[in-house]
Amino acid sequence: MSGVITEFAPAKINLSLRVGRAREDGYHPLDSLVTFADWGDTITVRDEIALMMSMSGEASEDLIEEENNLVLQAARALQDHAGIDKGAIIHLHKEIPVAAGLGGGSADAAATLRALNQLWELDLDLDELARIGLSIGADVPACVYSRPLRMRGIGEWIELIDNFPAFNAVLVNPGVKVSTGKVFEAFDETEPAELKEAKGRGPNVLDWLSREPNSLERPAMKVQPKIKKALGWLDRQDGVELVRMSGSGASCFAIFEDDADAEKAADAYEKFSVEVGLAGFRDGELIWC
Template sequence: MTGEAAAETGWAKINLALHVRRRRADGYHDIETIFAFADFGDRLSVRAADDVTLTIRGPFGDGLPADESNLVMRAARALAGAHGVRAGAALTLDKRLPVASGIGGGSADAAAALRLLNCFWGIDTDEAALCGIAASLGADVPACVGSRTQRGDGVGEQLRTLADDDVRDKAVLLVNPGVPLATGRVFAAWDGIDRGALASGPSLAAAHEGRNDLEAPAISLCPVIGTVIAALAARPGATLARMSGSGATCFALFDTDTDAEAARAAIAAAYPDWWTAAGRLR
């Protein structure tokens, strides 16, 4: 254990495309997705302590449990258990991403905890081992460990790193209308129709050819998502506008930072209750 204060970011996850292929016997769904990550997110810091504790603050921290049910705590306990760590860690989560919003906030925070404590406790295991622990915490957590452009199959845990020359540094705008949407409800509203496989090849081209099969059921539950997508698609310079994950956060890609920031400012002015964040893909 270093004992020195340190921090990690839970990078915002974006599903550039998400194809739902079938419902499995175990109740989960087989998916095919392209994961990408924005260059902003929640912030997790740590300092030395006698026990593992979690404090939550930030604009989206109110009401979130900081007990053993929190994915950050579960990640910390799982890592400590796997490596026989007896040291403590006082963790502080600055919650900057909306909750239950399709951009992997909880999963990204759990992955950040694994990366952070792997170094802080001096474990220094490799990414594959961290992903093994991450898989026990949730379907999106393994992708969030590396937080880079990847294809996900199975329930999203079967990962393959993709060439990202066409994706990295792409300007992106995220918009959330302020309505939490539970993943289970969205999957339950999916019509069960297999609309075909996700294309292979360059990440961005595959994303453009693809779709998000959860978009229609999410809009049926939360119609404002359709308004968000339309507002994004209408902005000058937008090259792709779509919902991420199971919603309700939507995204648009732009060719320039200037266009993305102009879109953010315009949408924030028109819809002041919506959350907006502009940046680039990692």
């Protein structure tokens, strides 16, 4: 395929996140209900003799010093899997803050796999791309699908979810980066129990979510207290239905009853904020509020 291929890399939102005691290999088992926003990064690829990369967007400034970022790792993993030496110019336009708990790097890697799969005419399906993605990072398989799903294991067990509602939401970040490693260290200090997986959701997703945790929320607030302030601020906004931290933080989200209240909250937050739609799925298609 000649020309230019563009793939959207949406922000990943952990609507719920259960985490258990670390396994013998050091990885933590999890059970997470995930969806994706209508906002994120963009990957553009076109033919070239070798692999090269360029970046734009304010958030990309934090990646300039990384010579082996997840985008290039994804491209090389796909080359190795397919047994080819084709090249490409890969351009990343970055909106998602780095180290924000929104899966930005994983989303970029997944979009790179999808884009180069088309450019190089490999004809691999999403399941195979997800298997390749797991070698890059535990969140990459979910981001390959970029639709409502349940993640288990360390991220390799994916259950795609049908008949899932869409939501109006606001994402905020209190202007701090949080190391995932440090959050898990703080989590391990709580002497966590073995993972207890979530029970069935039932007909009302919001009621179910209100009873579900993000197991990393308290450890993350210990690492970075500004997360607690962000959650408290969101909880005080008009029309809010659910407030939660996403992933390992520091970004938090709130689900709103309508987009007018969501827009008002996004405009009022003094740090990074964006009003988004969170994807639902019905009749074989993504749906939005």
